Amino acid sequence: MVQNAGKSWNRRVQALLRGIFSPPPAPRYNERTNSPLYKMWMGTYPSNPSYLLSTGEQLGDYIKKNPQFVGKSVLDRFGPEIPFLPKILSFSKALPLQIHPDLKLAERLHKEDPKKYGDNNHKPEIAVALSKFELFAGWKPLKDIQALFKLKPLEQFVPNSRTTFDDETLRKVCMSLLSAPPTEVSTTIKELQSLPESQFGSEPYIPGLLDRLSKQYTDTDNGNLVAALLMNYLTLGPGDSVFVPADGIHAYLEGDIVECMARSDNVINTGFCPVAQRDSVELFGQALTFVPHDAQGALLPRRKSDKGVQGRTDVYAPPISEFSVLVTTLGAGETETHKAILGPSLLIVTKGCGEMKVPGDRTVEVKEGFVFFVGQGVALDFGTEKGLAVYRAYAE
Numbered sequence: 001m002v003q004n005a006g007k008s009w010n011r012r013v014q015a016l017l018r019g020i021f022s023p024p025p026a027p028r029y030n031e032r033t034n035s036p037l038y039k040m041w042m043g044t045y046p047s048n049p050s051y052l053l054s055t056g057e058q059l060g061d062y063i064k065k066n067p068q069f070v071g072k073s074v075l076d077r078f079g080p081e082i083p084f085l086p087k088i089l090s091f092s093k094a095l096p097l098q099i100h101p102d103l104k105l106a107e108r109l110h111k112e113d114p115k116k117y118g119d120n121n122h123k124p125e126i127a128v129a130l131s132k133f134e135l136f137a138g139w140k141p142l143k144d145i146q147a148l149f150k151l152k153p154l155e156q157f158v159p160n161s162r163t164t165f166d167d168e169t170l171r172k173v174c175m176s177l178l179s180a181p182p183t184e185v186s187t188t189i190k191e192l193q194s195l196p197e198s199q200f201g202s203e204p205y206i207p208g209l210l211d212r213l214s215k216q217y218t219d220t221d222n223g224n225l226v227a228a229l230l231m232n233y234l235t236l237g238p239g240d241s242v243f244v245p246a247d248g249i250h251a252y253l254e255g256d257i258v259e260c261m262a263r264s265d266n267v268i269n270t271g272f273c274p275v276a277q278r279d280s281v282e283l284f285g286q287a288l289t290f291v292p293h294d295a296q297g298a299l300l301p302r303r304k305s306d307k308g309v310q311g312r313t314d315v316y317a318p319p320i321s322e323f324s325v326l327v328t329t330l331g332a333g334e335t336e337t338h339k340a341i342l343g344p345s346l347l348i349v350t351k352g353c354g355e356m357k358v359p360g361d362r363t364v365e366v367k368e369g370f371v372f373f374v375g376q377g378v379a380l381d382f383g384t385e386k387g388l389a390v391y392r393a394y395a396e
């Protein structure tokens with residue numbers, strides 16, 4: 001086992017987490033990058049790699065020299081790599097409306113434009129809320145969208161030729177909202193806001209939400225209409241989680257989260273970003289998947305994990321082979337043991353402090369902001385006098 005922190009890594013992580021978690025909440029604003037987003041990546045992704053604290057060596061290089069740490073199953077499938085990429089994000093302004101291309105499309109885009117699409121891998125992801133977390137994920141039920149688009153200001157976006165309102169209609173509606181010129185977007189928003197709330201049926205929040213979004217990226221941003229009208233608007237609490245499949249539409253609005261995704265950085269953006277940073281509407285529209293189709297379908301359940309011997313460990317297990325994420329939450333004086341996992345894992349302490357017993361009868365300190373790489377086949381014992389929360393992404 002190796003402590004996964006190097007050079008200024010450890011300090012950087014701690015400072016970041018202090019910013020996120022210390023009361024009173026620090027404003028979610030990163031002065032260094034002049035952006036409303038703090039982010040921290042963990043793992044072996046080349047543009048943002050982790051280093052070993054003890055030697056300064058890149059974690060990815062270390063694993064290539066010691067492939068036994070990833071275990072046979074992961075080695076056979078993914079090579080001497082960590083096939084997932086956990087992140088901590090904290091943001092107060094919508095992140096771009098986006099999808100991550102599936103395997104087939106990622107391969108094609110990577111071949112055509114390797115500079116822009118650096119990976120030939122897909123990027124399904126999960127996001128676990130550490131605070132109140134607002135986001136848009138997946139599509140509303142078709143009947144709700146169909147009802148909304150009977151409103152006068154929206155009729156123009158529905159193709160006349162369609163007799164039934166199905167996913168192909170939805171694709172066309174989405175693409176026509178995304179290609180509407182700026183003045184049409186702002187006019188449509190104004191017209192919608194002038195309607196009485198009662199016209200929005202079970203979604204009277206829509207005019208207010210359009211107002212809030214318009215203040216972030218102006219009332220000409222096409223993402224405002226797509227997010228508020230077509231997508232599920234969710235407010236999660238700490239511990240709640242969503243799963244975004246490959247090609248799944250999503251936009252994160254505000255909150256602190258632990259994210260984990262398959263190891264890729266491919267993204268197709270179309271809204272909530274300057275026009276120059278938007279990708280082709282055609283590409284976005286053609287790639288879209290139409291699951292999930294309701295808010296419930298976007299949620300990822302949290303279940304008890306049999307990896308925790310004393311029952312204080314839960315798991316978020318998305319339906320993909322690259323990773324699952326454990327969370328262990330301990331009160332003062334409590335302990336937990338993680339059974340050996342037969343693959344690589346990355347562990348981050350998000351709250352509290354305590355100790356972790358590792359093979360060789362060694363005990364290491366664990367503390368808010370510490371990140372560890374744990375090789376396969378190792379059981380871990382956790383103890384704390386004050387309380388502790390640990391997230392651990394793994395594959396096996």
Ligand SMILES: [Zn+2]
Nearest residue numbers: 098100125250
């Ligand atoms: Zn994403």
